[in-house]
Amino acid sequence: MxxxxxxxxxxxxxxxxxxxxxxxxxxxxxxxxxxxxxxxxxxxxxxxxxxxxxxxxxxxxxxxxxxxxxxxxxxxxxxxxxxxxxxxxxxxxxxxxxxxxxxxxxxxxxxxxxxxxxxxxxxxxxxxxxxxxxxxRRAGPVAVPGLAAVGRAFAVALAIYALVAGGFWVAFGPKPGQALALGAILIFGVAYLVAQGLADAAPQALTRRTTFASVAVAVAYFAFHWLSEALVAGALPTPPALGPLETALLVLTVLSFGGTSLAQALFPHWxxxxxxxxxxxxxxxxxxxxxxxxxxxxxxxxxxxx
Incomplete structure (x- = not known):
């Protein structure tokens, strides 16, 4: 190690x-x-x-x-x-x-x-x-999302992730908690893009593009995860069961990445x-x-x- x-x-x-x-x-x-x-x-x-x-x-x-x-x-x-x-x-x-x-x-x-x-x-x-x-050329004005827009963006991103995860769960079977938590971390990054699209000054075209990007990332995450597991089946060990220590570290990791994404989205204000x-x-x-x-x-x- x-x-x-x-x-x-x-x-x-x-x-x-x-x-x-x-x-x-x-x-x-x-x-x-x-x-x-x-x-x-x-x-x-x-x-x-x-x-x-x-x-x-x-x-x-x-x-x-x-x-x-x-x-x-x-x-x-x-x-x-x-x-x-x-x-x-x-x-x-x-x-x-x-x-x-x-x-x-x-x-x-x-x-x-x-x-x-x-x-x-x-x-x-x-x-x-x-x-x-x-x-x-010199960039034009940037749409800066407020706290309400950032909150809506995280809610939209997590809802999209839950729907996509549920679809893959039904189609290919359940994923371990580690994989679901890691996918949530990736969605936190996409939520930053969604927040730009939900800002008050953002055009509707930007809102549509950021929402589509969020859906695409969620689908790609589970699709590539399923494909990679299929390719290396039997060559690598399966994820271990989550004990108290592993669960605590996983929760701390998700909260840390979520807090950092929230701070990045609100950074223009301070x-x-x-x-x-x-x-x-x-x-x-x-x-x-x-x-x-x-x-x-x-x-x-x-x-x-x-």
């Missing part, structure tokens, strides 16, 4: 990944699409003995969830494209560790494949993305507060966690000449 945490750039061993962005873009693409995924493949190869250790599974859930939340917040504050993509990788791998800790091995394998394709493309296309942004500006500076520097780790392991100590 510790080897996989180091390989995937999980907290607090994440600093090396953000510091190698001086490499050429094709090297960065290979690094994120191949080498980083090796930590996840290690866990998948050792899935049975890993699942036999409740302590290791609980550590994966805790460290993976914290890594995903923390790196996702830091990613939003980065100005450089490659650095933002590096923090995105840390967040993605943290979510993959969370999936492994929950015993959702088939989803973790699907995540690794999807992350390799997505991140390799993102790095190789980063230059074109910068040029497109520079060539774009973004101009001085405290928000100060927090942005600290998040841009990753809350200085890597600097603290470097100092603890002697990274800043000078060697005395003989």
């Amino acid at each position: 510790l080897a996989a945490l180091l390989k995937t750039g999980g907290l607090p061993l994440h600093g090396w990944l953000t510091e190698v962005m001086e490499a050429p873009t094709p090297v960065s693409a290979l690094l994120h699409a191949g080498i980083i995924n090796a930590g996840g493949l290690l866990l998948l190869r050792l899935a049975e003995p890993m699942q036999a250790s409740p302590g290791a599974m609980a550590a994966l859930v805790t460290l993976g969830g914290v890594t995903a939340l923390f790196a996702g917040l830091v990613m939003l504050t980065q100005a450089a494209v490659k650095t933002a993509l590096a923090w995105s990788t840390i967040a993605q791998m943290g979510f993959m560790l969370l999936q492994c800790g929950l015993g959702l091995w088939a989803l973790a394998l699907l995540h690794i494949v999807a992350h390799g394709l997505y991140k390799a493309h993102a790095f190789l296309a980063s230059g074109n993305a910068v040029q497109a942004v520079l060539a774009a 973004a101009h507060h001085p405290a928000a500006a100060g927090l942005r500076v600290h998040l841009t520097n990753g809350l200085y966690l890597n600097a603290v780790l470097d100092r603890l392991i002697g990274g800043f100590r000078s060697v005395k000449p003989l």
Whole structure:
């Protein structure tokens, strides 16, 4: 578990990944699409003995969830494209560790494949993305949702998720609680888009597009989950039964991601507060966690000449 945490750039061993962005873009693409995924493949190869250790599974859930939340917040504050993509990788791998800790091995394998394709493309296309942004016209007014719109958005997103989950439940059988909770976490991210469509200033076309995107994500989640389980049937262990510790960690994870999504949707209302500006500076520097780790392991100590 510790080897996989180091390989995937999980907290607090994440600093090396953000510091190698001086490499050429094709090297960065290979690094994120191949080498980083090796930590996840290690866990998948050792899935049975890993699942036999409740302590290791609980550590994966805790460290993976914290890594995903923390790196996702830091990613939003980065100005450089490659650095933002590096923090995105840390967040993605943290979510993959969370999936492994929950015993959702088939989803973790699907995540690794999807992350390799997505991140390799993102790095190789980063230059074109910068040029497109520079060539774009100045954006118009943004529809900022209020608290009521955000509440409606979360209700709509969860209702869509419940309907889709119920449909797949009837068609293909029930899913374990871990899979349903993880799907709710993904829907929290979609609720942010729905909130933009439900804002008072949003046009109806935007509302329709965001609602359609929410339905598509919910359907895709269960469809790919069913497909990945069918492809690896018998090769990976089934998710373990939820005990008191696992249930508590699962509830804490869902609440943490839900609270973060709610804060992100409401951020425009307090973004101009001085405290928000100060927090942005600290998040841009990753809350200085890597600097603290470097100092603890002697990274800043000078060697005395003989």
